Amino acid sequence: MTSKRTKLRAYFVKFLGFSTLLSVLLGFVVAYVVFVKLNVLSNDMLSDLESLSKMGEFFGGIVGPIWALAGVILFYLALIYQRKELELQREELFETRKIMDSQSQTIEIQQFENTFFKLLEFHLAASSRIESQEAGNGFEVMYKAFTKAVNDTKKRRKKDGSSEILDEEAFETCFRQVYDSYRNTISHYMESYKSLIYLVAEKSKDPNFYINIIKPHLTEQEVLLQFYYLITYNKDEKFKEIVESYGLFERLNFRSVQAIDRLHLDELKKTAYQPTKLATAEKEEKTEG
Template sequence: MKIKKPNLNWGDILANLLALCAFIAIGLGLWLCYIFIIKMNGFDEEVWQDRNLLGMAGEFLGGTVGPIWALAGVILFFLALIYQKRELVLQRMELHESRKIMEDQSKTIAIQQFENTFFQLLNFHINAANHIRNTKINAKAKSNNAFDELYMEFKRETDKLKKRRKADAGGMSPSDESFENTFIAVFEGYKNTFQHYLENYKALLMFIKNKSHDPSFYYNIVKSHFTEQEVQVHFFYIILVSKNKELIEVIEKYHLFQKLNERAVADVDPYHLKKVDGMAFKKED
């Protein structure tokens, strides 16, 4: 097994060499001073009284020890700059780490805020859907489920439309516009029941698109709460009434018509199934 050699830090090596040079220079200056004092007999009284000798001593020390210590001072000043730079680098690293921690905390807070709103919207959607499933539109309604009743009434009206077109136009099929007008006319009778539910449905989908860090994950949560009856109403409303292109793109991209009973829709309105990309109906693998 090969032992990995540690990477050499040339900056540390240079700093250590400079520090060694500075201490050597200081030591050399002290040594020269000591030798000079010894040579001058410890500065006895005669030396102190001889001005010429003192001048020569000063010149000697100034010319030898002075430059050595000046060099040591320059080296120490340079070392101080190096260590100051290192401190600044460490401070920057700490600031970067602190900023990263703050950014992570901000992301966590943003996710928590998003999820609080998301689950509130989802809870409202579930409650509204449960209420609609237990709502009887009127005494003549054949079902206590408003989702079923809306679908069945739309089917009855489109059957009437087809019969009229067959009688009046010699078998000519209804147009896209006639299907849209028929659904809109039927939906007007259910508008009070479905309006808040559908508005929340659209708000929920667009909120995930615009605010989520992982839309696919949250759309999968939402899809798990949709029933086949709900998705039929979603399809008819979005395609025939709302016609919101941005919302349709979201539905296609994240397969939000996955639970749609295409056969049941085609039995009523086979034309508008082709208006949506097939990805909207894609089943999970």
């Protein structure tokens, strides 16, 4: 449709140009005819002011409007070409803006990725320090210590005649005892991890892509620690929502959790345990619904 209009406009401009040229030539033809007629007039008629006045009126009445018409057409053509130049300038500005936006996005992505990989490096370094503890893998040692604390509490309650089912406060107490023993290393690890996840969730154009970069670096013991840290200790609702949105506990060992208390698995939506893209898609469907 636009191409057809452009062709019609081009034909119209050519028509106007031809009309202008024709008007100018017609004016010259009329002027030539008038002057030729004047040459054949007698000297008496040329000296007659009234006759000359009539000839001038005739000349001005015929040639003047023709050339005035040509002037109007030329003015209109100038407006058309000026409009065309403005359109070209607008298109050029639009293309320039697109290039600048593209460059801006590229710079923004580069800045984000620089920050992302630096935080990922800090996180891996913190994780490595915990894994290389003298007593063994710190994550595994901490999980075993937490399991022992929960089982000891259950045995103590059974011996006292109380219910073996632990409430939230009892679980938090057990985890806090273990967590406090490793506070210096674990707190630094969790803060760097949460900073990394928040960066991806809030600043990234494609969170799924970067979350899937992070996941393979997480060991089974790390995910277990993160799970109990969120459920029984930290209880950060914002972090919990991100976990459920991007399936951050996809690699969680369900058997290890069920060995302590399977009910904790129900505290998070099932999207927390799904692959990243599937969790995101299901979250979006529920939001739209």
